Amino acid sequence: MARLAMISPSVSTGQLRAVVVLRLRLLVNSLRSVRHRLNLVSRALGALLVLGAGVGGGFALAMVAWEITKSGKLEWLAIIFWALFFFWQLFPIMASAFNENLDASGLLRFPLSYGTYFLVRLLYGALDIATALGLSWSLGILIGIISANVRLSLWAALSIALFTMFNVLLGRAIFVWIEHWLSTRRSREIMGVVFFLVVIGFQLVGPLLGRYGDHTSRLQVHVPAILLWVQQKLPPGLTSAALAGASQQRYAGAALSLMLVGAFSAAAFWLLHLRLRDQYRGENVSEGEKRRTRIATSAVNRGWGLPGIRGPLAAIYEKEIRYFSRSGPLLFTLIMPLVVVLVVWGGRRGILTHQAGFALPVGAAYCLLLLTNIVYNSFGADGGGIQFFLTSPVSFRKVAGAKNLAQLTVLTLDIFILWVGIRVVYQPPGFAVIALTFAWYLFAVPLNLAVGNLLSVYSPKRIDYATFGRQRPAESTIILSLLVQMGSIGVGALCIFISRLYSNLWIATLTLLGLAVPALAGYFILLSRLDRIVMQRREVLATELCKA
Amino acid sequence: MDAIVTTGLTRRFGDFTAVEEVNLSVAPGQFYGFLGPNGAGKSTTIKMLTGLLAPTAGSMQILGLDLSTHLVEVKRQIGVVPEGMALFGRLTGSEFLNFAGRMYGLDRDTAAHRTAELLDFMELSAQPKTLVTDYSHGMQKKLAMAAAVIHGPKVLFLDEPFEGVDAVASGTLKAMLQRMIARGVTIFLTSHVLEIVERLCSHVGIINKGRLVAQGSLDELRSGVTAGSAIAHEGKMTLEEFFLQTVGGPRNATQELSWLG
Numbered sequence: 001m002a003r004l005a006m007i008s009p010s011v012s013t014g015q016l017r018a019v020v021v022l023r024l025r026l027l028v029n030s031l032r033s034v035r036h037r038l039n040l041v042s043r044a045l046g047a048l049l050v051l052g053a054g055v056g057g058g059f060a061l062a063m064v065a066w067e068i069t070k071s072g073k074l075e076w077l078a079i080i081f082w083a084l085f086f087f088w089q090l091f092p093i094m095a096s097a098f099n100e101n102l103d104a105s106g107l108l109r110f111p112l113s114y115g116t117y118f119l120v121r122l123l124y125g126a127l128d129i130a131t132a133l134g135l136s137w138s139l140g141i142l143i144g145i146i147s148a149n150v151r152l153s154l155w156a157a158l159s160i161a162l163f164t165m166f167n168v169l170l171g172r173a174i175f176v177w178i179e180h181w182l183s184t185r186r187s188r189e190i191m192g193v194v195f196f197l198v199v200i201g202f203q204l205v206g207p208l209l210g211r212y213g214d215h216t217s218r219l220q221v222h223v224p225a226i227l228l229w230v231q232q233k234l235p236p237g238l239t240s241a242a243l244a245g246a247s248q249q250r251y252a253g254a255a256l257s258l259m260l261v262g263a264f265s266a267a268a269f270w271l272l273h274l275r276l277r278d279q280y281r282g283e284n285v286s287e288g289e290k291r292r293t294r295i296a297t298s299a300v301n302r303g304w305g306l307p308g309i310r311g312p313l314a315a316i317y318e319k320e321i322r323y324f325s326r327s328g329p330l331l332f333t334l335i336m337p338l339v340v341v342l343v344v345w346g347g348r349r350g351i352l353t354h355q356a357g358f359a360l361p362v363g364a365a366y367c368l369l370l371l372t373n374i375v376y377n378s379f380g381a382d383g384g385g386i387q388f389f390l391t392s393p394v395s396f397r398k399v400a401g402a403k404n405l406a407q408l409t410v411l412t413l414d415i416f417i418l419w420v421g422i423r424v425v426y427q428p429p430g431f432a433v434i435a436l437t438f439a440w441y442l443f444a445v446p447l448n449l450a451v452g453n454l455l456s457v458y459s460p461k462r463i464d465y466a467t468f469g470r471q472r473p474a475e476s477t478i479i480l481s482l483l484v485q486m487g488s489i490g491v492g493a494l495c496i497f498i499s500r501l502y503s504n505l506w507i508a509t510l511t512l513l514g515l516a517v518p519a520l521a522g523y524f525i526l527l528s529r530l531d532r533i534v535m536q537r538r539e540v541l542a543t544e545l546c547k548a
Numbered sequence: 549m550d551a552i553v554t555t556g557l558t559r560r561f562g563d564f565t566a567v568e569e570v571n572l573s574v575a576p577g578q579f580y581g582f583l584g585p586n587g588a589g590k591s592t593t594i595k596m597l598t599g600l601l602a603p604t605a606g607s608m609q610i611l612g613l614d615l616s617t618h619l620v621e622v623k624r625q626i627g628v629v630p631e632g633m634a635l636f637g638r639l640t641g642s643e644f645l646n647f648a649g650r651m652y653g654l655d656r657d658t659a660a661h662r663t664a665e666l667l668d669f670m671e672l673s674a675q676p677k678t679l680v681t682d683y684s685h686g687m688q689k690k691l692a693m694a695a696a697v698i699h700g701p702k703v704l705f706l707d708e709p710f711e712g713v714d715a716v717a718s719g720t721l722k723a724m725l726q727r728m729i730a731r732g733v734t735i736f737l738t739s740h741v742l743e744i745v746e747r748l749c750s751h752v753g754i755i756n757k758g759r760l761v762a763q764g765s766l767d768e769l770r771s772g773v774t775a776g777s778a779i780a781h782e783g784k785m786t787l788e789e790f791f792l793q794t795v796g797g798p799r800n801a802t803q804e805l806s807w808l809g
Binding site: 301302303305311312314315316318319322323326327381382383384385386387388390391392393394395465466535538539542546 | 598599600601602620621623624626628630631632633634635636637638639642643646647648650651652653656657659660679681695
């Protein structure tokens with residue numbers, strides 16, 4: 001009985017109003033400092049960009065939907081629904097720097113009903129990039145369909161509303177489940193094993209097709225048909241089937257499709273509820289050990305002895321690597337570049353397979369993008385530990401240098417996994433491509449690290465490495481880091497474009513090597529001045545990072 | 549040569565003066581308690597003395613070294629437990645202590661040896677794989693203290709080291725501090741708990757509204773004969789009596805709350 005009372009579904013509007021007022025108050029109070037005002041400006045700029053993408057994308061999708069509806073082949077709407085679905089579900093995971101997860105522990109100390117808690121968790125971040133764009137693009141599709149066929153207005157509104165609800169619920173459910181799985185070492189290990197099994201399974205498809213060669217042609221005929229059948233039974237396909245049925249006045253079939261979308265939404269709701277219910281009941285997912293064993297004096301780790309790195313530098317490097325290895329979200333980013341390359345290139349038989357040579361540089365650029373959270377806010381995860389750095393006799397030049405070294409290690413590991421994946425799935429990247437990627441890195445990495453070190457000091461924000469969705473840096477950092485990253489990727493792309501005009505990739509490699517010289521010089525000059533900058537900014541650093 | 553000397557130490561935040569013209573002097577080997585009501589300027593002072601905050605005016609010397617010109621040399625010789633404890637939550641206790649030792653220049657063997665000893669002394673060795681973030685508040689305080697002393701500092705700055713600590717952990721911390729004093733270490737401690745200060749400290753300074761209002765040995769304070777204090781009292785007072793007379797007692801203790809009836 002007590003347990004049932006604990007998860008009462010009632011919603012208190014007073015409490016919801018209090019949460020909204022709290023968010024507004026926090027925003028207004030944060031505007032007292034120049035840095036936070038700058039963050040608000042950056043957020044406004046970001047919102048403008050999202051608005052542009054929302055309106056532009058919505059307009060484009062409206063045109064496509066209009067064209068499809070006019071042609072009467074509404075089943076084809078499944079293509080845009082699938083694209084929308086993948087974007088909605090994958091973007092928050094692939095670009096975690098843009099998402100922020102709510103720390104529920106602060107809420108749970110109040111007498112909040114489960115219904116209110118669920119609603120707050122569902123609505124918090126309702127205007128994150130994926131949801132905002134997903135909503136505006138869905139609206140675009142709706143307008144496109146209605147403009148082409150007014151008779152479908154009610155069906156289109158209902159179908160797209162249900163599809164939107166499904167996406168919002170599933171997105172939230174995926175987020176909280178990944179957060180849960182990545183929170184403990186055991187589940188991280190299981191996820192890692194599952195991932196590698198999937199990758200290995202992916203590799204077995206080709207040999208199996210070769211082994212059973214006789215059946216290959218039959219399979220090639222059957223596989224698309226099977227895929228088509230499966231997609232029709234899933235929400236994007238069901239939504240388009242409902243619209244197609246309604247346009248052909250097969251209302252019973254259309255209603256059934258919509259009911260199935262509703263059932264999928266209910267399933268997503270249930271998945272989300274399972275997680276949130278446990279959180280609401282005070283679930284503790286800390287990694288505290290259950291078995292207590294006294295540590296023997298001789299068993300204390302001596303710390304890592306690293307060739308060429310000594311003293312405090314080695315200690316900070318070891319600390320950083322330990323932090324990375326205990327961060328589920330960061331370990332997740334190690335595999336994301338390979339996943340993205342496989343998704344974009346479409347595997348061994350994908351549409352871009354003939355351009356597989358460029359999978360390495362593109363994946364490498366994505367690796368660098370993924371490191372935004374740690375490179376551009378490198379003291380964020382230290383929290384109160386920043387006071388230790390500030391009171392210790394080690395210069396910040398060394399602290400930042402050791403952190404950069406650890407970040408380089410993660411990047412190298414990322415690239416290595418990517419290289420192995422590309423080598424296995426496609427073909428070993430040619431020497432010229434490897435040299436080009438290396439040259440671009442020599443230019444882009446010091447540039448990003450230099451600006452990253454500067455922003456880490458000027459715009460610090462406390463983050464939590466352990467929790468999925470709580471690594472987002474300050475808004476001004478996101479905008480500036482994106483500009484630097486887009487700039488460095490743009491320079492690389494321009495060099496490749498020019499070298500392809502002359503059919504000689506080495507032109508790009510040599511140009512990028514030339515650009516690497518000032519980038520490296522800039523990095524070291526900035527590093528040498530970092531102590532002075534930190535001394536001027538120490539109060540902001542300590543205040544921001546020691547916030548509870 | 550005094551271990552800690554400040555002259556005209558001042559810190560302003562905009563129009564608000566948190567610390568004003570504070571002149572401290574703490575002799576080597578003294579256990580100095582720095583007292584004051586909430587918001588009096590204790591933490592601001594200790595932050596300036598440990599390099600976490602820049603003063604607006606005045607000078608500070610630790611072990612004869614000027615902080616504005618010899619900050620790194622000073623940091624090598626001091627240990628600090630700041631207000632936020634300065635811990636790295638995603639390390640285990642032993643990893644953190646080892647890290648702290650190496651940051652202060654200890655070689656790997658010495659750092660590992662002292663880590664094991666300190667974990668044992670602080671009774672933290674029972675959970676070697678627990679992350680610091682999962683430690684209880686008292687355990688975190690003990691760990692912060694262990695990290696502050698691992699390199700054998702000559703001066704120790706402690707900001708509210710007994711806040712939120714139970715009697716058992718408090719006993720361990722006191723034992724550690726008494727050992728440090730016996731070794732000739734100077735300890736500068738801020739605390740709200742007058743009883744602890746009275747029991748541990750040999751000298752006390754009282755700050756109120758940013759100004760140092762009394763400074764001297766405990767005996768001098770109890771008899772009301774201290775620099776800066778104008779309290780006349782016959783016989784000896786307790787530290788609490790002296791403190792309340794110096795900074796003023798509670799003004800609204802008799803006020804009633806309408807909703808409490």
